[in-house]
Amino acid sequence: MGHPFRFGVWVSLKLAGTLTRRIRLAYTVPVMRTPRTILALLPFAMLLSPAGSAFAQKRPPAIQMPKNGKMATIIRVGNLYSQADESSDRTGEVTPGRELVIVERSGNWLRVFANVDAPESRLSDQPVLEDTQEVQPISGWMVNKGVIDVDTPHGEQILFGEAISAENAASEPHPPPRAAQDARLLYRRVVEMFPQSPIVPEAMWRAADIRWQLQKADAATLPSAHEKESYLREQMDEDEMRKIIKYFPKTKFADFAAWDLIENQLCGDWQGSEKCPEKEAAIYLKYADEHPDSVRAPQALYLAAWRMASAGDMWAADGNNDRAKEDRSHTMGITDHLQQKYPQSEYSARASDLEFKIQQGIAVYGSDRE
Known part of the structure; x- marks a missing residue:
């Protein structure tokens, strides 16, 4: 009754x-x-x-495209060499989803500037007056294999599909190293390289959710995880989730983002x-x-x-x-x-x-x- x-x-x-x-x-x-x-x-x-009416969506601000070359990324692990020759010295390694700028082409070789592994800072942890140092990219030659640039046909679909594969691999009992991070970066490249694509809202959400879940797992290992008051616990960074709600309101991705944000308000114990x-x-x-x-x-x-x-x-x-x-x-x-x-x-x-x-x-x- x-x-x-x-x-x-x-x-x-x-x-x-x-x-x-x-x-x-x-x-x-x-x-x-x-x-x-x-x-x-x-x-x-x-x-x-x-029922919620559809709100007009405004896209996230487009990032500035490089002036000295074409923005790109890679879907596999690629080696950087000092010259366009695999027998030359290796100068670095680029993992899937990292940012590339192609500045020169020579046959099947590309001279690129690449952002390599660097820890992501949490916006909430940054001091107000911090003078943030940008990661300096390294340069070198790499084989044009698995490289996606902004003019690659169906490039966003290729990146999105590779990101899904990496995300699924990350959920396996014994995931490959970097699988979750690779997926997150590949989703982010979809957003940055193909900002007008209709799959941008989902790619943006998936990138944010992977980050959220990784931070949540880390926070759960801390003694503060058992504090009763939510403000005494390690908080997940809300910046990316709130941007999804801002730019894509009244969509299922805004619903998903709002759902994740609840976790920062709950009691630990x-x-x-x-x-x-x-x-x-x-x-x-x-x-x-x-x-x-x-x-x-x-x-x-x-x-x-x-x-x-x-x-x-x-x-x-x-x-x-x-x-x-x-x-x-x-x-x-x-x-x-x-x-x-x-x-x-x-x-x-x-x-x-x-x-x-x-x-x-x-x-x-x-x-x-x-």
């Missing part, structure tokens, strides 16, 4: 302008400052949400505090409301419901049955909305399971033994 919320205060407010502004207006109303009240009102707001699951539930509900057409929206609702149910179990364990009942009631309201709005989603079935456990008095968080 459904557990509808009461929305008297919400309904009495006149929503000025369009409904798409409803939640931002609501957040400024004093009566809605407590997390529990926001949690109660959000599902109703989501029922009013119209709840440490027995009901505040954490309640706060996180509000974050996921906000995502589902602002991105109703996202493939992540049903998951966001389920995660919100699960966290509210968990908070209810935590309140019950602390002897506060009134708060436990309140959070469990919120849970049922969220699951009802999930089942109505996304009935074909697997999370609708999981919501049914969650409802059944609550009705049966089975703990969602902690031990289910009696």
Whole structure:
């Protein structure tokens, strides 16, 4: 049976302008400052949400093309030589996705300037007055094999396909060295070398997500990963994700970027505090409301419901049955909305399971033994 919320205060407010502004207006109303009240009102707001209209997209600023040659990259590991001869001295090695500028051609040989391996700085870690030193490229001759330049027919498709292959390889149990980094750089070259290509938004998203996941894995190894407050944990750099939202709003890639950004707001370890699951539930509900057409929206609702149910179990364990009942009631309201709005989603079935456990008095968080 459904557990509808009461929305008297919400309904009495006149929503000025369009409904798409409803939640931002609501957040400024004093009566809605407590997390529990926001949690109660959000599902109703989501029922009013119209489908997001397509916003005009503006492309990221194009990078300046080199004046002394043609921008290029390579899809394999290439050796640099001092002369156009494989018997000459090797001066370096260029890995897939690195930036190249072709300045001269001689038969099957190219004289290039190449950016070689250099650590990427995190924007959030840079001092305000830092005098950033650009990586100095090295020059040399390389065989024209596997090189893609800005005039290569279907060049963006070739780079994108190679990047996907590298990304898939990186997900294997024993990935090749540099596979994830190679994939990221190849995606970035698609964006920079072919800025008008229709696959730029996806390439930009995939490059940003690989970086995000690598930083997330590193952050998980630190002692701070278990801190309760999110600001005490190592944060993933949000710059690239926010650019995707800026340049490609109301697209699935903006939805994906917004989903990743949630991770910087979550508690590292709840440490027995009901505040954490309640706060996180509000974050996921906000995502589902602002991105109703996202493939992540049903998951966001389920995660919100699960966290509210968990908070209810935590309140019950602390002897506060009134708060436990309140959070469990919120849970049922969220699951009802999930089942109505996304009935074909697997999370609708999981919501049914969650409802059944609550009705049966089975703990969602902690031990289910009696």
